[in-house]
Amino acid sequence: MPNEAASFQSQISNPQSNLHYAIIVAGGSGTRMQAAVPKQFLLLNGLPVLIHTLQAFYNSRPQPNLILVLPQDYHTYWMHLSADHQFRLPYQLVNGGSTRYQSVKNALELVPADALVAVHDAVRPLISTDIIEEAYKQADLQGAVVVAVKSRDSIRQVKDGRTQSLLRDEIYLVQTPQTFRAALLKEAYHHPYHPGFTDDASVAEQAGHAIHVVEGSYQNFKITFPEDIAIAELLLK
């Protein structure tokens, strides 16, 4: 016990890393939006969603190194789009894989083991710098954290064709960023792919790590449906 307390204390006073990375994952082909253009490229207040997202991380105090994961088919499109919008932030571009798991795994190869790394959905442009900073801080202290909110609705789980209610207070809706000591996440991504890997926290959990929660915001929602762009514009006001 005294050892644990001492170790915790030293983590607080001596953060393990000042090296920060953010992996921005831009996946989907946009079929749910009924739009020809994938969601991350749609204009939000005149600027592509993806640029809002990259800018949010760049504006956070740690000013992380940015890695953008994008399906190869969209690289040329993005090059033109970012030039049109005079996007000039430094970042590294990585090819997306056939799954989100493979995309993040590709990006992690560029992240040093002694860094802190945040993985974030490109289509969550309304992430606040405060939450980004808190997520890095808690990842440094605790190893593996997800930004999450409590559900406003009751929750039911389908089991064997019936539904059963779950205790709402025990349930978190998990957003991104999901933030980790990079060594931990890189090691976890060496485990083979598993269909239960819906996000990075589930990969880290499968490797035996406890996942902690940082309070998120309902505003940090995923642009999914056509009306979401108008909602995001309203929330930006």
Place this chain on the structure above:
Amino acid sequence: MPNEAASFQSQISNPQSNLHYAIIVAGGSGTRMQAAVPKQFLLLNGLPVLIHTLQAFYNSRPQPNLILVLPQDYHTYWMHLSADHQFRLPYQLVNGGSTRYQSVKNALELVPADALVAVHDAVRPLISTDIIEEAYKQADLQGAVVVAVKSRDSIRQVKDGRTQSLLRDEIYLVQTPQTFRAALLKEAYHHPYHPGFTDDASVAEQAGHAIHVVEGSYQNFKITFPEDIAIAELLLK
């Protein structure tokens, strides 16, 4: 097996009830809205949220008998507000109890056992008539149904201080209406109050009934935060 099929068939061709009720539950005191006025009275496109909600049920094909449950403290306020807005739909007014459970229990005393009854949050004004109609229809066939949507986010459950991921495809975010054969729900509400009763489906489930799901809509969200009024106005366009 042949008996089950026959019984199902007869339920389809002979719906058990043509008597429809809707209990609209207006509870909260509005502290989370940072507004003096509880959420159900806030103006949405110039009309109180509660009037939108009552109107939506009245406009559905079964044109249910409306029961409004409102804390006694707000009865006078509501009388003035509804007069100001020339609200003229027929409805019965019932005193709210100290819990949602008690409020619904009070209202159920006015509902005949051979009716179908929908229980709906006053602060979900964007419910569509299509979903209301489908909920009544399925309640007639299946006894107990909730309107629900799949989560867009990953889900974690807090257990013994740790979090664990749940399979997203198994999880439903439960909205209202929650719709029942009235005899079933009235009987379930005779069971004593239990802290796990977060909604009507959990009361019916505790009494041993299977809860079925009717696909809802993300638009049918609960007005909770100040910005939700503006979002609802945008979705009404």
